[in-house]
Amino acid sequence: MEIRKVLVIGAGQMGAGIAQVAAQAGLEVVLNDLKPDFLERGIATITKNLSRDVEKGRKTEEEKAAVLSRIKPTTNMGDAHDAQLAIEAATENMEIKKNIFRQMDEVLPEGAILATNTSSLPITEIAAVTSRPELVIGMHFMNPVPVMKLVEIIRGLATTDEVYKSIEDLSKQMGKVPVEVNDFPGFVSNRVLMPMINEAIYCVFEGVATPEAVDEVMKLGMNHPMGPLTLADFIGLDTCLAIMEVLYEGFGDSKYRPCPLLRKYVKAGWLGKKTGRGFYTYS
Ligand SMILES: CC(=O)CC(=O)SCCNC(=O)CCNC(=O)[C@H](O)C(C)(C)COP(=O)(O)OP(=O)(O)OC[C@H]1O[C@@H](n2cnc3c(N)ncnc32)[C@H](O)[C@@H]1OP(=O)(O)O
Numbered sequence: 001m002e003i004r005k006v007l008v009i010g011a012g013q014m015g016a017g018i019a020q021v022a023a024q025a026g027l028e029v030v031l032n033d034l035k036p037d038f039l040e041r042g043i044a045t046i047t048k049n050l051s052r053d054v055e056k057g058r059k060t061e062e063e064k065a066a067v068l069s070r071i072k073p074t075t076n077m078g079d080a081h082d083a084q085l086a087i088e089a090a091t092e093n094m095e096i097k098k099n100i101f102r103q104m105d106e107v108l109p110e111g112a113i114l115a116t117n118t119s120s121l122p123i124t125e126i127a128a129v130t131s132r133p134e135l136v137i138g139m140h141f142m143n144p145v146p147v148m149k150l151v152e153i154i155r156g157l158a159t160t161d162e163v164y165k166s167i168e169d170l171s172k173q174m175g176k177v178p179v180e181v182n183d184f185p186g187f188v189s190n191r192v193l194m195p196m197i198n199e200a201i202y203c204v205f206e207g208v209a210t211p212e213a214v215d216e217v218m219k220l221g222m223n224h225p226m227g228p229l230t231l232a233d234f235i236g237l238d239t240c241l242a243i244m245e246v247l248y249e250g251f252g253d254s255k256y257r258p259c260p261l262l263r264k265y266v267k268a269g270w271l272g273k274k275t276g277r278g279f280y281t282y283s
């Protein structure tokens, strides 16, 4: 089945990026979020990214306009009744995702693929709330989506080879490099990345070093492009905590215990860059 129209759920940092790369790949995009304000913020981010591409000579004004014209922001999921694919990029919470998948199952036509950009949650469990588990798959983009090459593809227990192939092909069409991994908590990306971030937070919590010092060590000592605390702020501390909880509960192993300081920051509403404060402050 040729994928021409895609529904993207969530216009946050990931949903906006996914909408942009999908529209750049020539797809028609229906971008859905709960409130018009959230959609406006998502479109503003996409517009800013495209303007930078124009300034840098990577796109013409016409190409920028064409990409934007392919993205339809809407609070009504029903606008995607004729889409061949949905990519869900809403908040990292199982109940929220299950509700969205039930809704998408009703709205999207028979045969349409339902993908999730979840960072860590089991694809098989999400698929089980739909009438089409064979058409459900994990399509995990990395942040910032327009820049990062990887898409981790995760099959649920029932996902068919045809669906896997369609998502693999689409990832390539979007200029990405797909890598297949199995359906285990945190997949590969966050099983490896998030315990490192959590450990960096423990270093601050236990007074081993300041956030600045922890980040300097990892940047200058290990050549990481961003220190782990800057990266945690960039990802979103709510998302980091949600992923650690999935690892902790999923494996039942105390080595994944979320750092109490991470919990405290999330309870305070210090979610990182997106709220203006996390381990660092942002204007
Ligand atoms: C949590 C999960 O489930 C999975 C995840 O996504 S984990 C997070 C994975 N991501 C990472 O680890 C990112 C680590 N950081 C980096 O790779 C780099 O710091 C970075 C690519 C984000 C920025 O690169 P940099 O060299 O430090 O800065 P900078 O020179 O400003 O940016 C490099 C390019 O990226 C672009 N860029 C940076 N941030 C961007 C953003 N938020 N959106 C779009 N483009 C962005 C810049 O415009 C720039 O492009 P050009 O110069 O070609 O125009």
Ligand SMILES: NC(=O)C1=CN([C@@H]2O[C@H](COP(=O)(O)OP(=O)(O)OC[C@H]3O[C@@H](n4cnc5c(N)ncnc54)[C@H](O)[C@@H]3O)[C@@H](O)[C@H]2O)C=CC1
Residues within 6 Å of the ligand: 009, 010, 011, 012, 013, 014, 015, 032, 033, 034, 035, 038, 089, 090, 091, 092, 093, 096, 100, 117, 118, 119, 120, 140, 141, 142, 143, 234, 235, 236, 239, 274
């Ligand atoms: N932040 C990151 O670095 C990465 C995040 N992810 C995953 O992507 C998903 C989204 O993360 P972010 O974009 O960072 O979060 P975000 O907080 O920036 O955006 C989430 C958006 O989803 C919307 N939303 C929530 N419930 C909704 C619903 N029922 N219907 C429509 N929209 C709804 C919110 O209003 C918000 O705009 C999560 O599953 C996260 O784990 C995946 C890769 C990287």
